[in-house]
Amino acid sequence: xxxxxxxxxxxxxxxxxxxxxxxxxxxxxxxxxxxxxxxxxxxxxxxxxxxxxxxxxxxxxxxxxxxxxxxxxxxxxxxxxxxxxxxxxxxxxxxxxxxxxxxxxxxxxxxxxxxxxxxxxxxxxxxxxxxxxxxxxxxxxxxxxxxxxxxxxxxxxxxxxxxxxxxxxxxxxxxxxxxxxxxxxxxxxxxxxxxxxxxxxxxxxxxxxxxxxxxxxxxxxxxxxxxxxxxxxxxxxxxxxxxxxxxxxxxxxxxxxxxxxxxxxxxxxxxxxxxxxxxxxxxxxxxxxxxxxxxxxxxxxxxxxxxxxxxxxxxxxxxxxxxxxxxxxxxxxxxxxxxxxxxxxxxxxxxxxxxxxxxxxxxxxxxxxxxxxxxxxxxxxxxxxxxxxxxxxxxxxxxxxxxxxxxxxxxxxxxxxxxxxxxxxxxxxxxxxxxxxxx
Numbered sequence: 001x002x003x004x005x006x007x008x009x010x011x012x013x014x015x016x017x018x019x020x021x022x023x024x025x026x027x028x029x030x031x032x033x034x035x036x037x038x039x040x041x042x043x044x045x046x047x048x049x050x051x052x053x054x055x056x057x058x059x060x061x062x063x064x065x066x067x068x069x070x071x072x073x074x075x076x077x078x079x080x081x082x083x084x085x086x087x088x089x090x091x092x093x094x095x096x097x098x099x100x101x102x103x104x105x106x107x108x109x110x111x112x113x114x115x116x117x118x119x120x121x122x123x124x125x126x127x128x129x130x131x132x133x134x135x136x137x138x139x140x141x142x143x144x145x146x147x148x149x150x151x152x153x154x155x156x157x158x159x160x161x162x163x164x165x166x167x168x169x170x171x172x173x174x175x176x177x178x179x180x181x182x183x184x185x186x187x188x189x190x191x192x193x194x195x196x197x198x199x200x201x202x203x204x205x206x207x208x209x210x211x212x213x214x215x216x217x218x219x220x221x222x223x224x225x226x227x228x229x230x231x232x233x234x235x236x237x238x239x240x241x242x243x244x245x246x247x248x249x250x251x252x253x254x255x256x257x258x259x260x261x262x263x264x265x266x267x268x269x270x271x272x273x274x275x276x277x278x279x280x281x282x283x284x285x286x287x288x289x290x291x292x293x294x295x296x297x298x299x300x301x302x303x304x305x306x307x308x309x310x311x312x313x314x315x316x317x318x319x320x321x322x323x324x325x326x327x328x329x330x331x332x333x334x335x336x337x338x339x340x341x342x343x344x345x346x347x348x349x350x351x352x353x354x355x356x357x358x359x360x361x362x363x364x365x366x367x368x369x370x371x372x373x374x375x376x377x378x379x380x381x382x383x384x385x386x387x388x389x390x391x392x393x394x395x396x397x398x399x400x401x402x403x404x405x406x407x408x409x410x411x412x413x414x415x416x417x418x419x420x421x422x423x424x425x426x427x428x429x430x431x432x433x434x435x436x437x438x439x
Contacts, residue, residue: 005046009033012049015083018272041420041428049081052106057337057385058420062166064215069106070113070377070387072148076106091248110380112244114292115149116325117226118332118347118371120420121200122185123176125353127167129397135184138351138422141400145373146189147388150241153248153338154191154350155327157198160215161208169353169396183215184350185296191219193239195227197296202261202268204353209267225250226269230262233270234277236284236291244378247289249281250327252296253312259296260368278319285320290378293321296328297346302416303334305345317341322383323376329398331367334386334417342386345374353396369393369403390414 006028008016013030017023031039033050037058040048047062052069055061061070067079078084087103089095122130130137139146146152157176165176181374184195194216201209209226216223227233236249249270251259262267272295284291293316300306305313309326316324316339326333329346336343348371355363373389390407391399402410 003045005029005043007031007036007043007046007048008038009036009050012051016049016203019083021216040343052379054103055384057342058321059385061385070111070178074108076108084390086437088133090409101227102278103315110242112241112246113149114151114153114246114323114378114405115146116153116292116294116323116347116374116376117146117155117350119330119349119352120186121158121176121199121352122156122178122182123347123353124167124171125169125356125396126351127178127182128169129353130182131145131167133397135182136324138397139185139189140398142389142391143189144375145401147188148352149190149375151192151239151246152190152194153193153195153239153294154186154189155195155198155296156186157296159201159204159206159208159212162211164204174200175203175247175370176200177208180215183219186345187219190191191221193222193224193312194293195250195296196223196228196233197250197254197260197269197294197327199254199259199269199296199328201226202259206267209261209320213267220234222248222438224248225252225296226260226262226267228267229368230268230270231264233262233268234273236280236289238289246378246383247291249277249284249291249321250294251277251295253300254296254328255308265393272312274315278315280316281316281319281321282294288381290321290381290383291321292325294327295327297326299328300333301344301368302333303332303416305333305336309333309345311345315344316336316350318341325374331365332371332390332414334414334419336419337421339421342383344372344374348391349393350399351397355393355396358393368412371399392430 010030064080074136084414158178160180163178164179175278222237224237236247239246244371252269253272260271262270279293297309313324320419322341324343326346330349333346354368358369371391375387390402390410392406393399394403
């Protein structure tokens with residue numbers, strides 16, 4: 001990444017002056033710590049050096065000499081920005097620092113990555129291609145991205161069914177099911193938790209939904225947003241990793257409630273009950289959980305959100321959800337950061353056959369051949385940032401990470417609809433999130 005200025009607080013400058021000697025004053029600029037983030041947003045060619053414990057979502061963490069602190073294979077010994085300080089304890093004092101006997105401001109054992117994804121529907125032409133080229137074919141270019149996340153979320157809208165017929169690429173009916181052996185694809189990408197709030201979960205009837213839930217139980221996967229009853233579907237699901245305590249909560253928020261079939265007696269997707277959900281999110285937040293709220297909401301064929309989406313997503317964020325993510329969209333939608341919460345109104349498809357729509361009818365379906373994986377990072381119980389991985393489909397089944405050129409064009413348009421603390425991101429000279437996770 002090219003840059004012409006290095007911004008540092010006075011404390012940081014003094015530390016690196018000791019390590020490397022005084023910096024070039026034309027390049028190294030001292031700024032007030034509280035002003036650093038805002039200046040970075042305004043300065044196109046500037047980067048900053050700051051302690052890891054000062055990282056917040058408004059910063060993008062960069063790799064240095066290919067050593068990335070957020071990567072699984074991060075080597076602290078090779079990282080050139082590690083500062084080491086020795087301490088000496090007088091004999092009359094006894095200080096216990098743990099087995100490592102050191103003080104650190106970055107401990108990889110406190111870091112967690114969560115991958116959130118959009119629509120998965122292993123049906124129609126996607127399933128036909130899987131039958132021809134192999135069940136794992138759709139994941140060929142993104143498997144490592146998903147599998148390397150500590151927690152991987154999949155929004156599988158479609159039930160598995162023992163009597164599911166062979167897929168047809170040109171199926172007209174919108175009643176869907178998937179063959180049981182397609183679950184191998186979800187295994188391959190490292191699925192940990194499955195969202196069941198999708199419109200099509202009830203397509204094949206109660207027996208298929210219960211069968212699907214049994215399959216997830218056999219895999220040891222958590223699921224939420226739907227279940228054997230409405231209460232099961234609305235209830236939060238808890239996951240813990242590296243000391244970070246997560247509560248996933250979700251529902252189907254469409255205005256038409258025919259998709260959400262869960263009742264007190266019947267399985268299905270859970271219809272949103274915001275009068276219960278909002279105080280529940282606040283309760284979980286107050287108890288120390290990192291709340292991730294996802295919804296199957298209204299589908300919009302544009303980057304921008306509609307008023308109902310904005311209202312519902314924002315009120316979940318205001319209630320305390322750190323991440324609020326839309327699982328429903330086939331066209332990727334904008335992001336919004338509110339100061340403490342990250343909102344993504346829709347990620348687009350993960351595995352679903354809408355590539356052809358964008359190519360043969362782009363006037364109505366532009367960008368349905370593009371989508372996102374969102375990689376959210378948490379450290380020591382705190383949300384520290386997100387990396388967007390934009391995807392480009394190459395056929396009706398398989399997405400791949402965008403090239404730099406593709407991402408530049410796509411993100412420039414995407415950011416025109418995205419907000420950061422109430423301001424339009426595209427008005428800032430600097431970018432925010434990279435499509436390249438190895439930079």
